Amino acid sequence: MIKTNERTFLLSTKETALLLRVNEADKLVCDHYGRLIDEGDLKSCAVPTGMPTGRTIIYDEKKSAKLALPLMQSEFSTPFKSDDLSPMIELYAEKGRVFDFIYDSYEIRDFVPMEGYPNPHGADQELVIKCKDEKMGAELHLHYVVFEDSDVIGKFIRIVNVGEEDIELRRAYSSQFSLQNEGYIIHGSFGNWAGEFQRNETKIGHFRYEFGSDSGSSGDQHNPFFMLKRPDTSLHTGIAYGFNLIYSGSHRVCVEMEPYGMIRVQQGISPSGFEKVLHKGESFLTPMAVLTFTHHGLNGVSHHMHDFVNKHIIPEQFAYKPRPIAFNNWEGTYAKFTEGKLKSLAKKAADLGCELFVLDDGWFGHRDDDASSLGDWTVYKKKLPHGIEGIADYVHKLGLKFGLWFEPEMISPDSELMKAHPEWAVTDGIHEPSLGRNQLLIDLTKAEVRDYLFECLDTHLKTGVIDFIKWDYNRTFSDLPRNGAFCHDYILGLYDLVGRITKAYPNVLFENCASGGGRNDLGMFCYFPQGWVSDDTDALERCKIQTEMAFGYPPSVMSNHVSAKTNHQMLRKTGFGTKFDIACMGILGYEMDVNDLDSVDEKAIKEQIEFYKENRNTLQFGTYMLLDTFDHDRQIVEMADGECALVTYVNYVQTPHSGNERLPVTGLIPDATYEYSVRKEVHSLKTFGSLVNQQTPFHVKEEGAIVNFLSRRMSLDAEALHGEAKGATLNAGGLQIGRQWTGTGYDDTTRILLDFGARIYIFKVKK
Ligand code: GLA
Numbered sequence: 136m137i138k139t140n141e142r143t144f145l146l147s148t149k150e151t152a153l154l155l156r157v158n159e160a161d162k163l164v165c166d167h168y169g170r171l172i173d174e175g176d177l178k179s180c181a182v183p184t185g186m187p188t189g190r191t192i193i194y195d196e197k198k199s200a201k202l203a204l205p206l207m208q209s210e211f212s213t214p215f216k217s218d219d220l221s222p223m224i225e226l227y228a229e230k231g232r233v234f235d236f237i238y239d240s241y242e243i244r245d246f247v248p249m250e251g252y253p254n255p256h257g258a259d260q261e262l263v264i265k266c267k268d269e270k271m272g273a274e275l276h277l278h279y280v281v282f283e284d285s286d287v288i289g290k291f292i293r294i295v296n297v298g299e300e301d302i303e304l305r306r307a308y309s310s311q312f313s314l315q316n317e318g319y320i321i322h323g324s325f326g327n328w329a330g331e332f333q334r335n336e337t338k339i340g341h342f343r344y345e346f347g348s349d350s351g352s353s354g355d356q357h358n359p360f361f362m363l364k365r366p367d368t369s370l371h372t373g374i375a376y377g378f379n380l381i382y383s384g385s386h387r388v389c390v391e392m393e394p395y396g397m398i399r400v401q402q403g404i405s406p407s408g409f410e411k412v413l414h415k416g417e418s419f420l421t422p423m424a425v426l427t428f429t430h431h432g433l434n435g436v437s438h439h440m441h442d443f444v445n446k447h448i449i450p451e452q453f454a455y456k457p458r459p460i461a462f463n464n465w466e467g468t469y470a471k472f473t474e475g476k477l478k479s480l481a482k483k484a485a486d487l488g489c490e491l492f493v494l495d496d497g498w499f500g501h502r503d504d505d506a507s508s509l510g511d512w513t514v515y516k517k518k519l520p521h522g523i524e525g526i527a528d529y530v531h532k533l534g535l536k537f538g539l540w541f542e543p544e545m546i547s548p549d550s551e552l553m554k555a556h557p558e559w560a561v562t563d564g565i566h567e568p569s570l571g572r573n574q575l576l577i578d579l580t581k582a583e584v585r586d587y588l589f590e591c592l593d594t595h596l597k598t599g600v601i602d603f604i605k606w607d608y609n610r611t612f613s614d615l616p617r618n619g620a621f622c623h624d625y626i627l628g629l630y631d632l633v634g635r636i637t638k639a640y641p642n643v644l645f646e647n648c649a650s651g652g653g654r655n656d657l658g659m660f661c662y663f664p665q666g667w668v669s670d671d672t673d674a675l676e677r678c679k680i681q682t683e684m685a686f687g688y689p690p691s692v693m694s695n696h697v698s699a700k701t702n703h704q705m706l707r708k709t710g711f712g713t714k715f716d717i718a719c720m721g722i723l724g725y726e727m728d729v730n731d732l733d734s735v736d737e738k739a740i741k742e743q744i745e746f747y748k749e750n751r752n753t754l755q756f757g758t759y760m761l762l763d764t765f766d767h768d769r770q771i772v773e774m775a776d777g778e779c780a781l782v783t784y785v786n787y788v789q790t791p792h793s794g795n796e797r798l799p800v801t802g803l804i805p806d807a808t809y810e811y812s813v814r815k816e817v818h819s820l821k822t823f824g825s826l827v828n829q830q831t832p833f834h835v836k837e838e839g840a841i842v843n844f845l846s847r848r849m850s851l852d853a854e855a856l857h858g859e860a861k862g863a864t865l866n867a868g869g870l871q872i873g874r875q876w877t878g879t880g881y882d883d884t885t886r887i888l889l890d891f892g893a894r895i896y897i898f899k900v901k902k
Pocket of ligand 1: 607670
């Protein structure tokens with residue numbers, strides 16, 4: 136809800152309030168962004184002006200003898216008029232470079248979708264504040280969009296050239312927000328291929344902090360999502376702010392503390408390589424920044440962000456719709472497959488209970504490895520003699536949906552497309568372009584390129600046999616052409632293409648991928664409801680990545696696959712039980728040669744899939760709570776949905792003296808009686824090494840033929856646990872769980888987790 140008394144604007148959501156004010160100098164400032172406030176008390180929130188000190192430059196003596204630009208909690212800033220902090224907007228005209236915008240008018244209206252950008256849906260109201268610099272012929276419109284139910288405020292700006300002269304735009308962030316320092320810490324992420332979303336924290340001091348991406352895409356180096364938290368903020372309590380950007384290109388965050396302790400936070404398109412000339416009458420619109428506040432700790436931020444993504448970002452037709460369990464052939468075969476091999480994998484995937492078969496890279500052109508054929512989106516007949524329709528029909532007859540991999544934004548030097556259209560590859564026209572994974576970007580700023588790619592996708596989609604597309608993007612930008620804002624124009628071209636194709640095929644489910652999680656951002660999720668989280672399918676690494684990502688993105692967008700026991704990225708060996716327990720916190724899939732499974736593993740995977748189907752709603756759309764972290768040698772996550780709560784416990788490394796442990800549980804219905812249990816898991820005989828000799832009548836060798844033979848056929852049941860208790864009791868005291876294995880004896884209550892092992896504890900209301 137937005138309320139105004141002409142010079143103050145109070146934007147309230149369910150639990151938060153943003154208070155803006157036009158001050159005595161006609162500048163727009165932020166007096167409060169935090170918990171709800173009473174609309175009768177706005178004066179008491181006004182940030183005092185104070186007496187200017189020493190050599191302070193007074194902004195406008197006539198309006199106020201006290202007000203100085205760098206001390207205002209200003210909602211925007213421009214350089215060269217005494218505000219020496221990082222500017223939000225940088226403009227140049229022939230006649231000058233001081234742009235001094237002052238308040239002109241406001242409008243409160245229904246949200247008007249932003250042209251050219253992905254738009255969140257279901258917004259409540261929009262406030263537009265117009266500021267002008269008449270002398271320079273420029274207007275600045277500041278937009279505020281309220282998402283009441285998710286406690287989110289969207290912010291973006293428009294710069295308009297209303298004069299005669301050209302205006303050059305060199306920087307235009309989407310949001311500037313100021314707050315007073317209370318020991319804030321930036322909590323964001325850093326990363327790389329196969330190591331996205333690594334935790335990254337720093338206490339804000341008197342420096343300028345800048346992070347983001349200049350790679351052309353939102354990137355795995357620094358996702359646009361980050362938080363500011365106070366030193367006393369925990370997972371469950373305390374003040375935290377969450378920030379994100381609905382944008383998929385190069386982006387930047389700038390956080391700066393000025394000498395007296397005010398912190399300025401800016402988010403938006405990266406100014407590096409960004410130049411736009413606005414001719415008379417033209418305007419520039421920035422993407423939307425997303426802000427939230429909570430006093431319920433870091434879980435509070437994730438609740439707001441999860442709600443926002445599920446309700447307002449994911450295309451409406453997919454909101455809260457169950458996502459299928461995929462089988463993907465990539466780590467099972469890579470590009471080395473035949474039609475027969477794919478059929479045998481699909482058959483086994485169907486037997487196991489999977490619901491979607493995804494044919495990954497290697498089905499087109501003459502692609503046997505990553506050195507050729509991107510751009511030639513015609514079937515590779517040597518591998519698939521009956522075409523895509525042949526394999527898709529086979530898959531459909533098994534009762535599975537059919538999915539296909541594409542990487543439309545790329546062109547291989549070794550391709551028919553390159554022979555026909557070398558000018559479509561992104562180069563500066565001067566240097567030999569640098570290759571990434573043997574490929575070049577294709578220039579999406581060109582309408583004819585987008586039309587060609589639309590046609591390629593449309594040709595396959597209109598056959599009606601494709602239910603799912605994995606849209607990949609496996610290199611970042613280099614050799615940029617000179618024109619002003621190439622990276623930004625490319626992203627607008629991408630939005631045009633994905634917008635057209637998803638509009639033409641609204642029921643095809645798209646999965647976003649960029650060598651794993653290299654472009655998982657709110658912009659892409661506006662078109663593609665889910666994203667491949669990382670090319671790292673190792674259970675422990677994946678657990679860390681998923682957990683950090685979950686502060687800003689819900690499990691319903693995270694596609695996670697169980698892969699072979701010996702992980703291909705880490706060569707770490709992990710049992711399928713643990714792999715499942717971690718992969719199922721999101722959208723489950725399998726990615727390995729399932730024909731190699733022995734009967735023990737096959738049975739275990741069938742049970743996993745049954746368990747997932749029974750609990751899918753909770754695992755994809757339940758309330759996510761991070762209850763403990765590896766800082767305490769165990770990570771505990773709860774996913775709860777009304778009458779069911781699933782608590783995943785992931786061990787860090789095994790220690791010999793683990794004590795009694797309490798499993799925290801939260802949010803259960805106090806009066807209801809819950810039955811609790813643990814998801815059935817088994818131990819391989821091999822777990823016990825040569826200790827098996829204590830139970831066998833004859834000597835067997837560790838890893839010897841007898842143990843190998845037996846362990847393919849039999850296993851030991853792990854940790855039994857059953858009981859019931861009231862929700863109130865469990866909320867208060869958690870659940871006592873047994874000690875871990877300490878090397879002395881085994882019965883069915885012993886918890887053997889090993890290094891990085893996991894369990895799921897189940898709480899269901901008794902019927
Ligand atoms: C990227 C993706 C993988 C797979 C390969 C295929 O690395 O992240 O999942 O699709 O491309 O080349």
